[in-house]
């Protein structure tokens with residue numbers, strides 16, 4: 272039996288359908304790694320900044336770290352809450368490569384945030400792109416200059432919509448080696 276290699280943890284609330292679809296699509300991108308959902312954890316209260324009405328990403332990382340169950344697996348936190356780090360307006364996500372840990376926020380990926388009608392397919396696409404991006408960092412990838420590559424940095428949803436859920440050829444080559452190593456560990 273294959274052991275989990277990418278473990279998804281929901282922080283707070285996320286739609287069940289969205290979560291399952293993200294799991295499925297990550298399974299394709301990171302094949303042959305196995306993607307599992309490990310349940311919900313509550314948002315750390317002290318992460319909330321009352322003035323900004325946003326949550327500190329690094330506090331989320333600390334909370335997630337307590338739930339990392341397997342040192343050979345990558346852990347992806349997903350939250351619907353609005354995240355930020357000092358000096359930035361917001362975070363779509365963040366990765367701590369040395370900790371095998373990353374997080375993605377769907378808050379500003381939702382069309383509703385921009386006063387547009389709800390669009391579950393678009394939200395799914397955006398969430399997968401940002402999840403692939405942060406997991407890419409966990410596997411040691413840096414930002415990519417190719418605007419179509421999942422490793423391209425998104426400063427807003429326009430960038431996210433331009434890129435694909437996949438890695439460019441160069442990034443794909445780099446990550447293949449890492450995935451093979453990871454696969455052998457589990």
Ligand SMILES: [Zn+2]
Nearest residue numbers: 404408414424
């Ligand atoms: Zn990045």
Ligand SMILES: [Zn+2]
Nearest residue numbers: 415420439442
């Ligand atoms: Zn690339």
